[in-house]
Amino acid sequence: MNNRRLYSKVLVPLASLLVIGTAKAQDVDTSTIDRALNVVDETNAAAAQSQETINRLSNSSSALFEDFKLESDNLEALMVLNANWRRQIAIQEQDLATIAESVAEVRNVTQELPLLMNKMISSMEQFVALDMPFHLDARQARIEFAKSAIDNPNVSTAERFRQILVLYQTENAYGRTRETYPTTLTIDGVERDVDMLRVGRIALTFQTKDRSMTGAWDPEARQWVTLDDGVYRDAIRTGISVASGTIAPEIINAPIVAPELAQ
Known part of the structure; x- marks a missing residue:
């Protein structure tokens, strides 16, 4: 019984407090809360806008960095190309100088x-x-x-x-060839049909068609002279056959004037 009274005494004040709290809550102005919420919304909106600006600036900075890197690479390539061109220009200038000298020499040679x-x-x-x-x-x-x-x-x-x-x-x-050919020579005032044999410039000999006369050019006397048929007739005929290609090459005797020392 006493406990119930005690609980009653406690509940009464609590109920009184709840009633008083409810009454006070009804008396509070809600505009303050609304302003506070508006401030929070504005702050969040400003923060979102700031973040968007930061993202945009970050993207722009990255794009600018890529552009800078690309332009830097292009500049380096242009510098290398320019150096190559300078070297080529230097070489061409040297070539022009050489050509100018050659033209001057050609002019002198032409004259x-x-x-x-x-x-x-x-x-x-x-x-x-x-x-x-x-x-x-x-x-x-x-x-x-x-x-x-x-x-x-x-x-x-x-x-x-x-x-x-x-x-x-x-x-x-x-001076490096041999040959034979027919021709006509005037010997002792008589024209004769002969076969000529030339061996370079060391021997120029002839033999008549009937082999009755064999001779050679004497460079000292500057005239045609007859040769000993017993020594040269067969040799010259063999030489004529070799030069014409009718027989294989072989060694022959030929009237050659010995060289002299130059004065």
Whole structure:
């Protein structure tokens, strides 16, 4: 009984407190809470906007960094290319200097070339006149052809010089070849049909068709002379056969003038 009274005494004050609390809660102004919630919403919105701005700036910074890296690589490539071009330009400048020197030399050579060609033609005329008398008509015709090329204004300088070189090459080849050919010689005032045998420029011999006469060119006397048939007739005939290709090559006796020491 006493306990129930005690519980009643306790509950009464609690009930009174609840009633008083409810009454006070009803008296509180809710606008303050609303403003506080608005502030929270605004803060969250500002934070979201700030985060969005940060993300956008971060993306922009990354893009700018990539662009910078790309441009840096392009700049490095251009610097390497520029260095290569500078080296090439330096080489080309050296080539231009060399070409300029060559042009100057060519100009000098071009001025001196006509005199040189005339001297070469004159020397060849003297050489043929003093050489053994073989193929004189053909050799003199080549000389005249080269001379006409020099005097022809429609022929280039290069072609003129080429003709002279061909002339010299042809004459030089005679010294390394052998040949036989038929011709007519005037011996002791009588024309005779002979077979000529030329061995380089060391021997120029002949033999009549009937083998009755064998002879050679004497470079000292500058005339045709007859040879001892017993010594040279068969040898010269063998040489003619070898030169014509009818028999195999073999050693023959030939009238050769011994060389002399130059003075």
